[in-house]
Amino acid sequence: MIPFDYRRADDVASAVATVTGNPRAAFLxxxxxxxxxxxxxxxxxxxxVDVTGLPLDRxxxxxxxxxxxxxxxxxxxxxxxxxxxxxxxxxxxxxxAGASGQLRNLATTGGNLLQRTRCVYFQDVTTPCNKRTPGxxxxxxxxxxxxxxxxxxxxxxxxVHPSDLAVALTALDAVVRVRRADGERTVRASALHRLPGAxxxxxxxxxxxxLITAVDLPPLRFAANSRYRKARDRASYAFALxxxxxxxxxxxxxVRDVRLALGGxxxxxxxxxxxxxAMRGGPATVDAFQxxxxxxxxxxxxxxxxxxxxxxxxxxxxxxxxxxxxEDAP
Ligand SMILES: Cc1cc2nc3c(=O)[nH]c(=O)nc-3n(C[C@H](O)[C@H](O)[C@H](O)COP(=O)(O)OP(=O)(O)OC[C@H]3O[C@@H](n4cnc5c(N)ncnc54)[C@H](O)[C@@H]3O)c2cc1C
Ligand code: SF4
Numbered sequence: 032m033i034p035f036d037y038r039r040a041d042d043v044a045s046a047v048a049t050v051t052g053n054p055r056a057a058f059l060x061x062x063x064x065x066x067x068x069x070x071x072x073x074x075x076x077x078x079x080v081d082v083t084g085l086p087l088d089r090x091x092x093x094x095x096x097x098x099x100x101x102x103x104x105x106x107x108x109x110x111x112x113x114x115x116x117x118x119x120x121x122x123x124x125x126x127x128a129g130a131s132g133q134l135r136n137l138a139t140t141g142g143n144l145l146q147r148t149r150c151v152y153f154q155d156v157t158t159p160c161n162k163r164t165p166g167x168x169x170x171x172x173x174x175x176x177x178x179x180x181x182x183x184x185x186x187x188x189x190x191v192h193p194s195d196l197a198v199a200l201t202a203l204d205a206v207v208r209v210r211r212a213d214g215e216r217t218v219r220a221s222a223l224h225r226l227p228g229a230x231x232x233x234x235x236x237x238x239x240x241x242l243i244t245a246v247d248l249p250p251l252r253f254a255a256n257s258r259y260r261k262a263r264d265r266a267s268y269a270f271a272l273x274x275x276x277x278x279x280x281x282x283x284x285x286v287r288d289v290r291l292a293l294g295g296x297x298x299x300x301x302x303x304x305x306x307x308x309a310m311r312g313g314p315a316t317v318d319a320f321q322x323x324x325x326x327x328x329x330x331x332x333x334x335x336x337x338x339x340x341x342x343x344x345x346x347x348x349x350x351x352x353x354x355x356x357x358e359d360a361p
Contacts, residue, residue, distance in 0.1 A: 033069075033075055034077075035069070035075075035076055035077050035078060035079060036077065036078045036079070037059075037078075037079045037081065038078065038079070038080050038081065039081045039084050040080050040081060040082045040084065040085055042085070043085055043087075043210055043242065043244065044210075046058070046080050046082055046085065046242060047210050047211060047212055047240055047241075047242050048212060049078070049080050050078075050080050050239070050240045050242070051211070051212045051239065051240030052240075053077070053078055054239060055075075055076055055077040055078065056076060056077070056078040056079075056080055057074070057076040057078070057079055057080070058079075058080055058081075058082050058141075058242060059079040059080060059081040059082065059083070060082065060083060060102075060103070060138070060139035060141055060142025061083070061105070061134075061137035061138045061139050061142050062137070062142075063130075063134050063137050063138050063142070064138075064142065064145075064146040064147060065079075065142070068147065071154055071156065072156045073147075073153070073154065073156065073163060082102070082103065082141075082242065083103055083139065085103060086101075087101035087102045087103045087104075087244055087245065088101050088103035088104055088105075089101050089104065090104055090108075090109070090112050090114065090115065092114070093247065093250075095249075095250050096250030097247055097248045097249045097250045097251075098114060098115065098118070098119070098247070098248040099208075099245050099246070099247050099248075100140050100245060100246045100247075100248070101140070101244070101245050102139060102140050102141035102242075102243045102244050102245055102246070103139050103140070103141070104139065104140045105135065105136060105137065105138065105139060106126050106129070106130070106134075106135035106136075106138040106139070106140070106143060106196070107126075107132065107135040107136045109122070109123070109126055109140060109196075110122075110123045110126040110127045110135065111123075117255065118248075118251075118254060118255055119199075119203060119248055119251075119254050119255075119257065120254075120255070120257055120258060121199045121202060121203070121254065121257035121258055121259045121276050121277070121278060122196070122199045122200070122203065122248070122259075124199075124258060124259035125195040125196055125198060125199035125259040125261075125274075125276060126143075126195065126196050126199075128195050128259055128261040128271075128274070129143075129194070129195040129196065130268065131267070131268050140196070140243075140246060141242075141243035141244075143194050143196045143197070144194060144196065144197050144200075144207070144223065144243065144246075145234070145235065145237075145243070146193055146194055147162075147193075147234060148162065148190040148191065148192065148193060148234075148298075149178070149193045149270050150162070150171060150178070150179070150190040150191075151174075151175070151178075152169070152170035152171050152174060153190060155170075158170035158174075160231075161187045161188055161227075161231040161232065162188055162190065162227075162231040162232055162234075163232075165230070165231070165232045169186075169187060169188055169189065169231070171188075171189050171190065172186070172189065175336060176189065176334035176335055176336040176337050177272075177336040177337050178191065178270070178272070178295075178337070179191060179334050179336075179337055180296060180297050180298060180334075181296050181297070181328075181331045181332065181333045181334070181337060181340045181341060181344075182293075182296050182297040182301055182328075182330065182331050182332075183226040183227075183297040183298060183299070183301070184226075184227065184297070184298065184332070184334075185226070185227045185228050185229065185231070187227055187228070187229055187230075187231045188227035188231030188298065189227075189334060190227070190231070190298055191294075191295055191296065191297060191298065192224055192234070192294070192297065192298055192299050192300060193270050193271075194294075194300070195259070195261065195271065195274060195294060197220065197223070197224065197294075197300045198259070198271075198274055198276045198292050198293065198294035198300040199259055199276045199292070200220035200246060200248075200300075201220050201221045201276070201292040201300040201301075201302050202257070202276035202277065202278060202290040202291060202292035202302070203220070203248055203249070203251060203254060203257075203276075203278070203290065204219065204220065204221065204249055204251075204290070205219075205220040205246050205247060205248050205249070206218070206219055206220065206246070206247040206249070207219070207220055207223050207243055207245075207246050208243070208244050208245040208246065208247060209237065209241050209242065209243055209244065210241070210242045210244050211238065211240065211241045211242075212240060215244075217247075218236060218237075220246070220300075221292075221300070221302040222236065223235050223236060223237070223299075224236075224298070224299030224300060225298070225299060226297065226298050226299060227298045234298075251278065251290075252280075253278055253279065253280035253287075253288055254278045254290070256278060256279055256280065256355050257276070257277060257278035257279070257290070257355070258276075258277060258351055258354060258355060259274065259275070259276050259277075260274060260275045260277075260347050260350065260351045261273075261274040261275075261294070262274070262295075262343055262347060270295070271294045271295035272295050272340065272343065273293065273294070273295045273296060273340055273343045273344045273347055274293065274294035274295050274347075275291070275292075275293055275294075275344070275347045275348055275351045276290075276291070276292045276293075276294070277289070277290065277291050277292075277348070277351040277352055277355060278290040278355070279315075279352055279355035279356060281315045281355075281356050281357075284314060284315055285312065285313065285314055285315060286310045286311055286312065286313055286314070286315050286319070287311075287312075288311065289307050289310045289311060289352075290307065291303040291306050291307050291323075291327075291348065291352075293327075293344060293348075295340070296331075296340060296344060303323075303327045303348075305323075305326045305327045305329075306323035306324060306326055306327035306348065307323075309322060309323040309326045309327075310323045310352075315352075315356045315360055316360060316361045317349060317353055317360060317361065320348065320349045320352045320353060320356075320360075321345070321349055323348070324344070324345040324348040324349055325345065327348070328341055328344060328345060
């Protein structure tokens, strides 16, 4: 048992100042990921600053027609919110596809976004891992790679990002609001997480002490026609092998607009911009959806145990888009 202090945050400014001023302090949301890591010896904070009492727990309508989700909105409340279900079904479905009812009751929006990879070697402190200890090496490179990346990996890390919520937010082009010691900033959801490059230890572009306060969903009328599909090794309580978040706007048989993101394939939620570009303005047909999926996956580099992810991703992209276009899409 490694001792640590626990403090409930009174306000946003002091929470940010406390964590910024102490490199061994960490924010605590629902604790469903961080506390596990403390038990496993992956994280050893000396101070936990519990932010769940801060008044950042509401879903509010924005003047432009979008929604603001406070960082402390619990996953179960987010998935059940009537406006989320009506305007952004992909988001509600993504949250419900993750974890279990009990975990979703505790897990927060901010904590969900910042949960760390489920790479088994990262979670096993007896194996080398550049994400845990930079420069140590990567056990996955010569290990079991069924769950690992096929896009955007590096020789330093081939892990995938685990959050389903983050994949939906990437597709919706949500904006993450961040409070730091010297003010506020915003980060697009698609730019929050990073590819590993030579710094596998860094999951996101956030600096130590930066607090997520909210996530803004832009007004996106066609997001009402959206869905989340997730393939996994068992029907629930498992992370994605591949997931697809898609929203589609079709008029007169042509794609007016489309949003597409993939989970389970890279170190970050994968915004499928090549596929989006290939589809916009074109016919809403299965052939076009297949061609778009192929364009997105052309640069993929599967590992020895995960070549199946390419076919799976292609089929899931086509199936999700076909469902949104109407099952009779030619
Ligand atoms: C058995 C199991 C199965 C699961 N299955 C899935 C799944 O299928 N899909 C899925 O997406 N997830 C899954 N999860 C993960 C679960 O969704 C996360 O554990 C949860 O969302 C984390 O939220 P939390 O509030 O508990 O975060 P915490 O554990 O409190 O925090 C996580 C990280 O975020 C930081 N943090 C927390 N709040 C803030 C903030 N406001 N600003 C800045 N930093 C912050 C913490 O310091 C910590 O580093 C599963 C978890 C378990 C245990
Ligand atoms: S893939 Fe990344 S997280 Fe997994 S062992 Fe290698 S460096 Fe660590």
